[in-house]
Each structure stands twice: as C-alpha cells, then as structure tokens.
Amino acid sequence: MRIALGGITHEANSFSAHVTDMADFRDRHLLRGDEILANWRSTRTEHAGALSVLADVPGCNVVPTFLARALSGAPMYEDVFRALLQDLLSALAAAGPVDGVLLILHGAAMSQETPDATGEVLAQVRALVGPDVPVVGTLDLHANVTERMAAATTALIGYHTAPHVDMYETGQTAARVLVGAIRGEMQPTAALARLPMLLPPENSTHMWGPLADVIGRARELEAAGEIIHGGVYPVQPWLDTPDVASSVLVITNGKPEIAHGYAQELAACFWDRRHAFVTELLPPTEAVRRALARAEGTVILCDSADATTSGSTGDSTAVLAALLDSAPLAARALVNIVDPAVVKAALAAGAGAEVTLEVGGKIAPDLFEPVTFTGTVKTISDGAFVFKGPGMRGVTHHMGPTVVLVHGGIHLVVMSRPVSQWDPELYRSLGLEPRDARIVQVKSPMAFRAAYEGLYDDVIVVRAQGAANPDLVSLPWRQVRRPIYPLDPEVTYG
Numbered sequence: 343m344r345i346a347l348g349g350i351t352h353e354a355n356s357f358s359a360h361v362t363d364m365a366d367f368r369d370r371h372l373l374r375g376d377e378i379l380a381n382w383r384s385t386r387t388e389h390a391g392a393l394s395v396l397a398d399v400p401g402c403n404v405v406p407t408f409l410a411r412a413l414s415g416a417p418m419y420e421d422v423f424r425a426l427l428q429d430l431l432s433a434l435a436a437a438g439p440v441d442g443v444l445l446i447l448h449g450a451a452m453s454q455e456t457p458d459a460t461g462e463v464l465a466q467v468r469a470l471v472g473p474d475v476p477v478v479g480t481l482d483l484h485a486n487v488t489e490r491m492a493a494a495t496t497a498l499i500g501y502h503t504a505p506h507v508d509m510y511e512t513g514q515t516a517a518r519v520l521v522g523a524i525r526g527e528m529q530p531t532a533a534l535a536r537l538p539m540l541l542p543p544e545n546s547t548h549m550w551g552p553l554a555d556v557i558g559r560a561r562e563l564e565a566a567g568e569i570i571h572g573g574v575y576p577v578q579p580w581l582d583t584p585d586v587a588s589s590v591l592v593i594t595n596g597k598p599e600i601a602h603g604y605a606q607e608l609a610a611c612f613w614d615r616r617h618a619f620v621t622e623l624l625p626p627t628e629a630v631r632r633a634l635a636r637a638e639g640t641v642i643l644c645d646s647a648d649a650t651t652s653g654s655t656g657d658s659t660a661v662l663a664a665l666l667d668s669a670p671l672a673a674r675a676l677v678n679i680v681d682p683a684v685v686k687a688a689l690a691a692g693a694g695a696e697v698t699l700e701v702g703g704k705i706a707p708d709l710f711e712p713v714t715f716t717g718t719v720k721t722i723s724d725g726a727f728v729f730k731g732p733g734m735r736g737v738t739h740h741m742g743p744t745v746v747l748v749h750g751g752i753h754l755v756v757m758s759r760p761v762s763q764w765d766p767e768l769y770r771s772l773g774l775e776p777r778d779a780r781i782v783q784v785k786s787p788m789a790f791r792a793a794y795e796g797l798y799d800d801v802i803v804v805r806a807q808g809a810a811n812p813d814l815v816s817l818p819w820r821q822v823r824r825p826i827y828p829l830d831p832e833v834t835y836g
C-alpha cells in the first residue's frame with residue numbers, strides 16, 4: 343500500500359494588512375520529501391499523528407510529497423498560492439501511482455483570486471489521482487467547509503478541540519479512515535450542513551459553553567459507533583467572501599440517510615446556541631485598572647483583536663498605551679509587539695542602553711497608533727523558541743531578532759516577525775516568567791488557554807481595534823453574502 347502525504351495549510355483573514363507571501367511559509371513549514379518525515383516522533387502535529395498510525399500498517403509505504411504551513415494572514419498572493427499548489431501537484435505526480443492521499447489542510451485558506459483555495463487544492467488533487475483513489479484531508483476547527491471541498495474528498499477529519507490540542511489525534515483518525523477506505527472496509531459517506539453564522543472565538547471551546555454542547559454530542563455519536571466522524575466547524579469568522587459559513591460535516595460508513603439526519607441534528611443544536619458565543623469586552627484602560635486592583639495573582643489581558651493566529655499583524659499598541667497611562671507601574675507587566683524597525687534601533691543601541699522609540703502601529707497604521715516608549719534594552723535574542731504546551735508541542739517558532747525593552751514594571755517584547763502566541767515559551771525563552779507577572783498580554787483569543795493552564799488567575803478580553811476584532815459587526819464587510827448572523831441578527835436557518 344502506497345500513501346502520499348502532503349498538504350497546504352493557511353488561514354486567511356480578509357481584514358489583515360499583511361498579505362501572506364512565501365516568506366510566511368518559509369518561516370513556519372515548507373517541507374519537501376523526506377523533510378516531512380524528520381523528527382515526527384517528537385512533535386504533536388497532524389502529519390506526525392498520521393505517520394504514527396501508518397507506521398503500524400503492514401506493507402504500508404508513505405511517500406512524503408510537499409507540506410506548507412504559514413501563520414494566518416490576509417489572503418495569499420495569487421502567484422504564491424499557485425506556486426505552492428504546483429509544488430504539491432508535481433510532487434504527487436512524481437510519486438507515481440498511489441493507493442491513497444492524505445492531505446494536511448486548514449480549510450480557511452484564501453488567495454487573492456481564489457476564495458476557496460482549499461477547495462481548489464482538493465479539486466486539483468482529485469483530478470490528478472482520478473475518482474477512485476481515496477483522498478482524506480485534515481481540517482482545523484475553524485475551517486470554511488465548502489461543497490467543493492466535500493465533493494472532492496473521500497473524507498475530511500477536523501479538530502475536536504479549541505484550544506487546538508488534538509492535531510496529532512486528528513492526523514491519526516484521518517490515517518485510519520484512509521486505510522479503511524483503501525482496504526474497502528469503510529465507505530465514508532458525508533453530509534454537510536452549512537449555517538449562515540459567524541462566531542467570535544473567545545467563548546468558543548470544547549471545554550465549556552455552547553460549542554462544547556455540539557462537539558460533545560458529535561463525540562457521543564462517534565463513541566457509539568453511529569458515525570465515523572462528526573466535524574463541527576465554527577468558521578474562522580474574518581473571511582469576507584460570499585461563500586463563508588459555519589458548518590457540520592458528518593461522515594458515516596455507507597449510510598447517507600443517517601449522515602444527513604445527524605448533520606441536521608448537530609446543525610440545529612449549533613444554530614440554537616449562536617447567541618451564547620458573545621464575550622464581554624473591556625476597554626484596555628479599565629482592564630489594566632482591574633488587573634492592578636488585585637492584591638496578587640496573574641491576569642491575562644487577552645488582546646484577541648490583534649491575534650496573530652487569527653491573521654492580525656501583531657503591532658497593536660492598545661494594551662501598551664493603557665499600561666503607559668498607568669505608569670509609573672510597579673507591578674510587572676509582560677507585553678509584546680511586532681516592530682522590526684524598533685528591534686533594529688535597539689540592537690544598534692546595544693544591551694543596557696536607554697532608547698526612546700516610536701513603537702508599533704506601522705504594519706497596520708489604519709488600525710493601530712504608534713506610541714513613544716522609553717526603556718532600557720535588557721535582552722537580545724534570535725527569537726527562536728520551541729512550543730512545550732499540548733498544541734503543536736515540539737515545533738520551533740521564529741520571531742526573528744527580538745529584544746526586551748524595560749520601563750518600570752513594563753517588559754516589552756519587540757519581535758521582528760509575528761508568531762503564534764499560544765505558548766508561554768514566547769516569554770520564557772526571553773527569561774520572562776508569566777507566573778511572576780501581574781499582567782500578561784496574550785494576542786490569542788482562546789488557544790493560549792491550553793499551554794497557559796495554571797499560569798493565570800483571571801482572563802480579561804480587551805475591546806480594541808484589530809483585524810481579528812471579535813466585535814464582528816464593527817468590521818468593514820464588503821463581499822460576504824447576506825443575510826448572515828450576526829451582521830443580520832434576524833436571519834433564520836432550516
């Protein structure tokens with residue numbers, strides 16, 4: 343049995359000022375051939391999970407092809423997407439005849455001229471291998487699952503967790519379904535229900551609240567053997583494209599009516615809970631005041647509007663400005679910002695020097711204002727660190743040249759490039775312990791809660807500008823098909 347393994351993973355944000363280019367893939371993952379197989383045993387990724395299953399299948403040969411993954415950002419340049427797709431297709435063609443294809447995807451990829459980029463990848467792969475070769479893909483929970491994606495695949499398997507911690511298990515399930523389909527033991531049959539709703543992610547988790555009810559029911563059906571997989575997808579909400587929807591994708595073993603029935607049940611359960619996803623937002627000055635009013639403990643200021651994993655640019659100064667307004671600040675506060683020009687200036691000044699610089703607000707000047715920051719250059723780093731939390735454990739992330747500037751209690755991490763903020767190693771790799779701080783800024787809406795578990799006493803979500811603003815109604819929508827919730831609160835479904 344020969345199985346080709348590859349994929350293109352990208353999550354678009356239509357409101358981001360940073361167009362995703364090839365450097366964004368190079369910074370994260372751009373793996374060819376055997377590079378995909380290197381170190382997989384020590385990482386918690388989808389492809390590692392898939393490989394762990396396929397390694398135990400007698401006579402199974404994995405042919406690694408091409409695997410690209412970038413941090414979220416505005417839709418890819420078209421030529422970048424076409425180059426990635428061509429690399430994947432060429433590597434697949436070079437692999438020769440295969441019995442199955444396993445693709446690692448996100449499901450919310452867009453390029454400037456291809457709004458359903460994931461559907462395009464899957465349709466092209468399907469055209470290359472023909473109608474009879476099983477093609478199974480993995481998806482992020484925030485996928486925009488389109489009819490085209492479902493039609494081109496044998497099965498699509500999504501994360502069941504937010505914070506995302508089950509990428510490894512998702513890869514395992516996908517590999518098992520693929521092998522089952524190749525052997526003829528499984529006839530995956532899918533039913534897709536698409537819901538006209540966009541939901542903010544701050545209260546969207548498998549651990550409590552509205553999404554937990556829906557995922558819990560899907561898992562119940564899986565455990566009972568009623569279905570192979572019940573994918574529940576609160577879509578990445580910042581996709582300003584006509585064909586965007588939250589969805590449910592149920593896969594059964596050759597039973598289309600049952601798949602359809604459970605898809606309808608889960609979709610209704612999901613739709614009925616749409617109002618429960620709203621999160622309380624506090625203005626940054628009030629959030630800082632509330633955190634400083636505590637006698638002790640650590641408060642995370644969740645600056646989710648500037649979440650880099652949601653596609654924002656990471657150069658918001660909203661929380662930093664509020665902290666500076668509270669200065670002199672005796673309590674310790676860890677904050678971070680993307681600003682390569684400030685890093686350069688601080689490096690030129692050198693460790694121990696005092697600098698006064700205009701910080702932030704340069705990549706997305708329409709959303710963020712620079713602030714004047716005077717501080718001492720405390721730490722200089724190459725910005726590389728390894729995730730140690732449960733999501734993406736073992737994966738190295740690169741902030742590029744990075745400095746820590748200190749002003750009173752404020753410890754400002756200035757990085758050259760945005761990274762995922764899921765993991766406290768971002769701060770710890772620079773000698774900053776979140777547990778020792780009163781305030782820790784995290785630019786992630788939900789996923790940080792896994793690796794930060796036990797490191798905080800409270801989380802306050804701040805109301806701020808940003809490409810990942812959870813106040814979805816406030817954004818300048820142009821393309822999205824109306825009506826859709828919450829832009830049109832009275833929209834109906836079913």
Ligand SMILES: [Zn+2]
Nearest residue numbers: 482483484506
């Ligand atoms: Zn996600």
